[in-house]
Amino acid sequence: MAARPRLRRARAVLLVGVLLSAAGWGIACGTALLFLLALLDLGVALPLYVRQLGLVASAVVAGGACIFALWRNRDVRVLSAVALWLEHRVPAMRYALVTLIDERFASSGPVLEAVVATTEWSEPLRRALVRATIPLLLAALLAASLRVVPATILRRIISPRRGDILDRVVTGITPDPLRPLIVTVTPPAYSGLAVITLEDPPTVQGLMGSTLRIEGPSAGASVSAVLNDQALSVTSMADRWRVSLSMPDTAAPLWFTAGGERVLLVLEPRIDSVPTVDLLTPERDTVQRGLGGSLRLQARLRDDCGLNDGWFEYIVSSGAGENFTFRSGVIGRRSLAPARAGGLSATLQLEALHLAPGDVVHLRAVARDRNIVTGPGSGVSETRTIRIPRADEGDSVQIDPAAPAQGDSALLSQRMLIMLTEALERRRPRLRRDTVVAESRAIARDQASLRRRVADILFLRLSGEASAEEAGDTGGTAGLSPEALLRAAEQATVINRGEALDFAEDETPVVALNKPLLEAYNAMWDAGRALEIGEPGRALPPMRLALAAIQRARQAERLYLRGRSAPITVDLARVRLTGKRADIFPAAAIGRPLDPRSAEVLLARFTQAVEHLPAQAGVDSLLLLRVTALEAAPAFAAALDEPLVALRAGRDATQLLRRARGLLLPSPASVPELAPWGLLP
């Protein structure tokens, strides 16, 4: 065979050797690092992150060693280098091979070929191949030595995972049955959340309905578990003990006892919050002019764990006063599982609701989540109100039931006045003129005061004051002649219905509201004028008209103004004079005092707990305080997490405790003097 092909074959053999050597070195280095980690873990339980890093590091080291070995022997690709390598090991060729493959000496080829052809170089190749397998043997040896390491330790090194501390069984060492505690939290299936494993946590948080599995090392001593004064069943296995339970509804302490030792674990349930629903359209309350048409409805939904379904809900209320009827229904129902966000849309056909004037439609969007543990949570949006106005309503009349008119007593008085006037009229032929005028004017005064009471009801003033008609009324008319009186009365009764009235003495505008009462008011004016001039007979017809008008006002529709109803004032002095009832309960004992759950109480408990640190009693007190603070001061409860972890690990937690205390502690109050009485905040 010619030299070149032989050389190429030699190169191939060397290449194989280099590859085998590199692989061997890589495997050996990686395995050595794993072996070292396993030995370390045997002595001291390596944390999870160290083992994970170690695994990565061993892969990196193996790859690096392999690459390094390849790099060192990269010249094996080059024929001339291979030739040189062979020349060094077979000196008999006297560089004939190297010269042969050099193009510059091609003319000497046949001569050199003859020299090379007679030379045998299989022996050095064989030795090189054998040397290349040494790293492989080393790797195999290291791999075999891994069998010395306990399988559980090896598993911890090769596939590290949270909670595998319990797999670390070291013969000759009796572990603490209460340390570490491995907690596996399996959330309810509907939530779609991942399973979590915790190593020796002071608190365990999880959704309500989660399944908790708590394990600890088996140490021969029996372990008991108590939750809210109820003992739990503890299962013993070869290498561990186990307790399984469901997350309770409220935060609760879980005590483990073994031998004389106690460990506290706080269970904190997290409530699956209800969905958030935003009604996008309609955007605001409105008044719908017609009874037909359609309404576009849109809503946006969100949930923390997953939505189930959603829909639009409507209620139609019909009626007024004390009589109402209601109809309700649902549209646009849609399944949204298992998404955490979604939208709803629908169109509400108003004809289908058979609305009538005066009806009110209340609309809102509703969403339910997939919580099957405590029942589906239901979230609702703001309610929109669509009102169908009555035909006789204005656009935006806001109504407010006012107090009933005082017309009832006016009725009685007007009737009495009519009777008095009729009696005077009957006696008139037998009386003197001045007597008739005097008695007539006395009736006129009563009629005037009655007219003022009607005016108070009739003319609602914005300022709430009595009618300015009262000002100087009696004195004003007393000095007037009958003609002047007639003119003044006529001017006063010129009322343009619907327009504001302005009295000279009072700038406040007045709005007249009640038509029958207005007629009664006018008729009383006419009657008063006739009585003032001593003509009781002429006063009777308008007085009877006023009576009829008042009677009609009692049955008239009452209009109300929202927010401006006539106030009913209770006469305190008059009422208080009526005395007491006989069956008054003399002394009512009130029950228990208020429950003090303020920051000051939490602070006092915190201070007392800190004073017992670093003893376990102090740690347990802080854990129990955390349970209490979860509802009253959640930020403080969350801030207690870190110091509890530090205390459980035996580290100093002063800074962390001070930070937690700072959340409850108000700023110190100081003054630059010796205050003799303490300091008020």
Add this chain to the structure above:
Amino acid sequence: MSEFVFATAEYASGDWESAPLVPANLIDSLVRYTSLSVAPQGVVVSLGSAELLRYPLVYLTGHLPVRFTAAERAMVRTFVERGGMLFVDDHNHDIDGVFHRSATEEIARAAGVLHDLPNDHALYSAFFNFPDGPPTTSQELNGWGDNLVHTHLLAVERAGRIAVLYSSKDYSSEWNYHPETKRFYAVDNTRFGVNIVVYALTR
């Protein structure tokens, strides 16, 4: 000494003004039976405004569905957290009607879930003594001919005191008359209202 002012809540979604004579009637009873300093007139206060906090006892009623706005819900929550008391009365006479369902839902969102108030609660002996619990109203007994009597009031309690008192017994209809006509009643049916006010003022 500050005087007691009877406040009626105005809310956006319903006919809050459906019992306009109740304030005057209860004020009259308070004045009649106690020596409390009482304002002679009631006020109307918007449920969603900060003005609500000026009146630690507020009365709320209506016929229509109750749907709080976000502002009203937040203000009710603040109101009860600071020590206020909300008295809600269903002005309908029915069982589990629209007002009841919607109002209890809104109260649960804003203040907490309502539960039955025991009929021996301190409220029933705060001034007058009601050994059988909340007095029955004429609407319940024969006004509608169905004798549907609600045996308990509902309440949300905070730190051992009532923060929201809910009634389905239609006291709004029972007390919605002019105080001047009280003299025609053989037994004053507003006495339980006095208990509610005295309880609010002393707890």
Add this chain to the structure above:
Amino acid sequence: MRSPVDRPRLELLLRCMALGALLWLTVEALSRRSARTSVELTEALTEAVLARWSTTPPADTLSLSLRAAPAPLIRDWLVALRRADIGVRWSDDGIVPLMIEAERRPDPAGVVTLRVTGPVGAAVLLSDDLGPLDSLTLGVLGASVRLAAVAGTVRATIGSGDRRVMASATPPPIVNRRHLVLLGAAGWESKFVAAALEERGWAVDSRLAVAPGIAVIQGKPFPLDTARHAAVIALDSTAAAYAGAIVNFGRQGGGVVLGPDGASGAASLRALAPGRGGVRVHPAPLSGRPASRERLGLHDLAPLVADAIPLERRGDHVAVAVRRAGAGRVAQVGYLETWRWRMEGGTDGVAAHRTWWAALVASVAYGSESDAGGTGGDPAPRAALISALGDPVPPASRSPRTLFPFALAVLGFGMFGEWLSRRLRGVR
């Protein structure tokens, strides 16, 4: 040329100088031996040093120049040395005087009041077992601090390094066995004052007047007894019926808090009150802002009686005043409708109202000595040092020890000078 007759005089003078120095050194040596020596301590005063002095005292007297007050252990050790016939003298090399007192008033929440006194303008750092609490500057007579909570011992520190002085005190544990009594008419003010104090942790016994002859009673407000009750709060004139009991209670050590109208209606209560009353100041309009104590209506308590102390003012008006009455203390509040501060006072209103009322009640509430006084710690280091070791001796201006090299130099100069002079003269 100098006269030969001068040289002998010079030599005589030099010899006298040398002899004088020698004599002085001899006398000093003899006096130290007779006094059995006194050693000044130059190294740091530590337990190791004191242990050495205790076992093998190098001298009869230990002289100390202290720049900072030693720790209580060191101080007690020095006292023990003195009692073991080892003299201890100390001089004050600028020890900063510092004193701290920790008092816990009867308050269920355990508020601690600290009083610190020291040099005017000194910066004091307050800390407890958990770390720094606050820093403050001392006024003319010191400073007062109110702390919501203290963990363990509270320390006040001035200075740093070897000049650092630290005073410490341990507040007593929280002990609150007594109740409060609330008297007033049923209303928002009485309701919310009771609510605030109960939320603080007090048990409140109350009597609230509802109608003539009718009251709502909680707990057991009567008879008033300092064994059971810490303070009585009389909000308005309905308390006048119990004026005698209130005055007796106050004079026996109980605390009394009077509302704006609490003293009206009874002459004995008016005599007890710190203020004589005056102008009624109307509340400031809120204009959309949260209510606060500064915006409440006010019944001005001025003019005050001679021994009354105003605790709070608003401009020229006195809002809160206190005075002592017999063994007890009386506070009077001029604010009207403080309940509005709670209800309309924004997010902090409830807590602020509660804290203020609790602090006011705690400032007058009955508390026995064992409840109030702090024990333990080292509250006044310099004073304790003086009490233990006596007054400091003034440091000597020139210590004999420092003159020793000078005397040797004089001796050497004198002898050498005389010899040289004689040799130069050719005299042996």
